[in-house]
Amino acid sequence: MEIKISVKNLDAFYGKNKVLHNISIDIPKNKVLAIIGPSGCGKSTFIRCLNRMHEVVGGTIKGEILLDGEDLTKTDPVLLRKRVGMVFQKPNPFPSMSIFDNVATGLRLNGVRNKKQITPIVEKCLKQSALWDEVKDQLNKSGANISGGQQQRLCIARTLAVDPEVILMDEPASALDPISTTKIEDLIFQLKKDYTIVIVTHNMQQAARVSDYTAFFYMGKLIELDETNKIFTSPSNKQTEDYVRGRFG
Amino acid sequence: MQEHFSQEIENLKTSLIKMASIVDEQVDKVITALESGDIELCKGVKSKDLEVDAYDNLIQTQCENILALFQPVASDLRLVISAIMINNNLERCGDIAVNISQRVKKAGNERSLITESQIIDMARTAQSMLKNAIDSFIKNDTELASNVVASDEKVDKLNKQIFSFLVAKMQSNNEFIEASTHLIVMSRNIERLADHATNIAENLVFYVDAQIIAHRKKLERSGN
Numbered sequence: 001m002e003i004k005i006s007v008k009n010l011d012a013f014y015g016k017n018k019v020l021h022n023i024s025i026d027i028p029k030n031k032v033l034a035i036i037g038p039s040g041c042g043k044s045t046f047i048r049c050l051n052r053m054h055e056v057v058g059g060t061i062k063g064e065i066l067l068d069g070e071d072l073t074k075t076d077p078v079l080l081r082k083r084v085g086m087v088f089q090k091p092n093p094f095p096s097m098s099i100f101d102n103v104a105t106g107l108r109l110n111g112v113r114n115k116k117q118i119t120p121i122v123e124k125c126l127k128q129s130a131l132w133d134e135v136k137d138q139l140n141k142s143g144a145n146i147s148g149g150q151q152q153r154l155c156i157a158r159t160l161a162v163d164p165e166v167i168l169m170d171e172p173a174s175a176l177d178p179i180s181t182t183k184i185e186d187l188i189f190q191l192k193k194d195y196t197i198v199i200v201t202h203n204m205q206q207a208a209r210v211s212d213y214t215a216f217f218y219m220g221k222l223i224e225l226d227e228t229n230k231i232f233t234s235p236s237n238k239q240t241e242d243y244v245r246g247r248f249g
Numbered sequence: 250m251q252e253h254f255s256q257e258i259e260n261l262k263t264s265l266i267k268m269a270s271i272v273d274e275q276v277d278k279v280i281t282a283l284e285s286g287d288i289e290l291c292k293g294v295k296s297k298d299l300e301v302d303a304y305d306n307l308i309q310t311q312c313e314n315i316l317a318l319f320q321p322v323a324s325d326l327r328l329v330i331s332a333i334m335i336n337n338n339l340e341r342c343g344d345i346a347v348n349i350s351q352r353v354k355k356a357g358n359e360r361s362l363i364t365e366s367q368i369i370d371m372a373r374t375a376q377s378m379l380k381n382a383i384d385s386f387i388k389n390d391t392e393l394a395s396n397v398v399a400s401d402e403k404v405d406k407l408n409k410q411i412f413s414f415l416v417a418k419m420q421s422n423n424e425f426i427e428a429s430t431h432l433i434v435m436s437r438n439i440e441r442l443a444d445h446a447t448n449i450a451e452n453l454v455f456y457v458d459a460q461i462i463a464h465r466k467k468l469e470r471s472g473n
Contacts, residue, residue, distance in 0.1 A: 182251060185253075186251060186253075189252055190252075208317065208318040208319070208320075209253065209254070210253070228318065232314075232318055233313055
């Protein structure tokens, strides 16, 4: 199995406060890894380390994170975030931009200016994010004037436009209704054919439904990492078992 | 998570259909052997049962994973519950085919006793019940399933008749004791085969109509 990201002995800090302790995880290519655990366990901090967003909020790390064998900490953060895209909990389309421009912006920022080049990529990304059929006749409409579920899929299309290799998703469906959540989950299932996906979720059922592997974090430590069906049928660790059974604490 | 879930459900159905077709083939072989006296047909039935056992474990795992990962509800939940029970019944049918093959090897040459006892009629009825139960599952056909359930009484009746006939034979002549004993055990196995076919049909009705029809007549008779 080809490893896309290899995390070795990762510690993460906010000032002197250590929030992740000696995390080692290999993330396989074209698979979905779900990170589960109670609030404050370090899930979001962990994925923010994977595209150096942790540094943006003043954090530091020790240890090694390799993307295709290459040390992330030595990579230009802007180039890195092109390769490792991120979708956030709350849909955040650019409100003053049209649907088309929301997707095209990333391309333009990366130097693609020719509309003939941009248009097919926008269409492809909107199709990949399962939004095209719903918005194809209103591409000039503001990105803020569509439903929350559509906005989140627009954000995914925007992430896809710059052709990332890894997509990080931080609670991508927690602000959405059940039907939009189903669409996002179906989309994750489709996208893993082309991308490596790491998803943080509070919703254990969602982790069970969408992921190939699940990692359980508790108090900044990786308690257990295994195939998702193993985690949800016969986890090796008692803390994991208590958590997935809802009998934690 | 419709697509992923649908894929898992399809995989489960495919496993059940593959398992059912092996069991159907095993049962057909042993009953044809009983009917024709061609004991050679029983060869391989036991080893084929290992394939059935492997499907039994696979289907159990598939059901466990679907329940744990997707928390199905309504008809999806009933399908998984039915699959667990149908799996169990098919596995038992596989074992019964092996048991019948062992009796055929021992008593298959007693042609006149076999013919007179009507055990072939009983076996063909039970086999047809199993085939129809499997078809009802493949087609979601509750009418066919209800016919299977209704046929069980005929098999039960034949089992009693065959038992009485064979006991009478043993009482009339000691020479019939060994062959009749094998045929009584075989008849009991065939009766169980029909019971498992009935269970499969009842589970199909539970899945499609959300009705529990098992034990209905007995419970009605007892006033429960």
